Amino acid sequence: MTSSTIDRILDAAEVEFATHGFVETSLRTITTKAKVNLAAVNYHFGSKKGLIQAVTDRFLAPLTQNLQIQLTKYESSRPNGLNDEQELQHLLGLLARSCQQVVQQNQHSLAILARLINTAYSQSQGHLRKHLTQQYGASFMYFMKLLRKHMPAMTNEQFFWRFHYLLGVLVFSISSSDALLAICEREYKSVRNLDQMMADIIPVMASAAQAPTIGEI
Amino acid sequence: MTSSTIDRILDAAEVEFATHGFVETSLRTITTKAKVNLAAVNYHFGSKKGLIQAVTDRFLAPLTQNLQIQLTKYESSRPNGLNDEQELQHLLGLLARSCQQVVQQNQHSLAILARLINTAYSQSQGHLRKHLTQQYGASFMYFMKLLRKHMPAMTNEQFFWRFHYLLGVLVFSISSSDALLAICEREYKSVRNLDQMMADIIPVMASAAQAPTIGEI
DNA sequence: GGTAGTTTTAAACGTATGTTTAAAACACAC
DNA sequence: GTGTGTTTTAAACATACGTTTAAAACTACC
Secondary structure, eight states: OOOHHHHHHHHHHHHHHHHHOTTTSOHHHHHHHTTOOTTHHHHHHSSHHHHHHHHHHHHHHHHHHHHHHHHHHHHHTOOSSOOHHHHHHHHHHHHHHHHHHHHHHOTTHHHHHHHHHHHHHHSSSOHHHHHHHHHHHHHHHHHHHHHHHTOOSSOHHHHHHHHHHHHHHHHHHHHTHHHHHHHHHHHHOOOOOHHHHHHHHHHHHHHHHTSOOOTTO | OOOHHHHHHHHHHHHHHHHHOTTTSOHHHHHHHTTOOTTHHHHHHSSHHHHHHHHHHHHHHHHHHHHHHHHHHHHHTOOSSOOHHHHHHHHHHHHHHHHHHHHHHOTTHHHHHHHHHHHHHHSSSOHHHHHHHHHHHHHHHHHHHHHHHTOOSSOHHHHHHHHHHHHHHHHHHHHTHHHHHHHHHHHHOOOOOHHHHHHHHHHHHHHHHHSOOOTTO
């Protein structure tokens, strides 16, 4: 077994990044929880930034790949006679299923992804955003293109905005899921999980996607 | 003129907090931009946390107050015969207008508010969330209660989730607005602003609010 | 004009961070 | 078994941060 060190670091970093964010977690807490020497991170990943990238790559690669496969499969054997609403629900459902499959092998991947997107869109110059789209943009572009097909009553600009409003639902829900699930359990005695939440969100996003546009925007 | 120091600190902190976040901005950059001695923050506000609270209080107090007034005014002279969709649009419009009024006097207030909510919901134990609801929860509870009235086909738990999905649209859009507006201008040669974005979002949120619920959730 | 209270200043403090270093430990082919 | 390349280790480094201190500067009142 070669270098369980790397895996132990990745596993520990994943948990910390997901629960406390990138800047808020130090290499020292990561290496301590991983039972690994502090210098190991810089030795194996070069820098903290390198570690963050490795952590995100580990699930972003499978996620985009999975999504790509699901979409092409769906496109090749798509049922006829569906209206836009149903098509949107299907597409969003595929995205949700990809997320679920990835989260099954990596419990914190979505939380990290949400943090990643949040920080990417919080810096207006957006180096991180550029890196993400260059690295993984292809699958998501394809996804957007399919969505676009079933939101025909919009200009490209209107679609751009609408898409990011939908993204907001997803990102906020996921990054707040721990808190929301806890509140839900305390306040309504209802024990739920992320999968149920995702299923809950799909029709909401579909409705939001189909909301009327305001004039010429 | 007594202590322009305090105001200069608040103004500078506001800009930095809005554009770079709370933890990412140091007291040194704030005091430098404010042309004020480093120790001034601790002298006038006690600590960095105190400064953050002062910065947020400066716009949260007017915002909640404004919202409260608008809501009670609306409730007392509400037009009859509106359906739920229209009522929701009205209520969300009032929230948007409150935001606009506050943002008019304080350009970065919404960006900071979005960051505040994001961090509040990102820590599952939620001390900040508790503080916010204790301090300013009244107005927002009232707002939620009015919203609830026009989303009758839901359980309380379903409403809880749906409300936070809507909140996600708002929070993500606002915290990403700088990036989104920049992309929009570059990609579609369309110069827009936050007000237009907010107006754009209202029907989307109203639609999302009325999306069908999944079974017994 | 002197004095008490407030504010500002420069400097230092203590701590935490990411990173580097150089020696030690290890693995494995020859 | 020796030697080479890789990995681990403990220690130190350099920097950045929030905070504190004590003296200086300022303000306002008698």
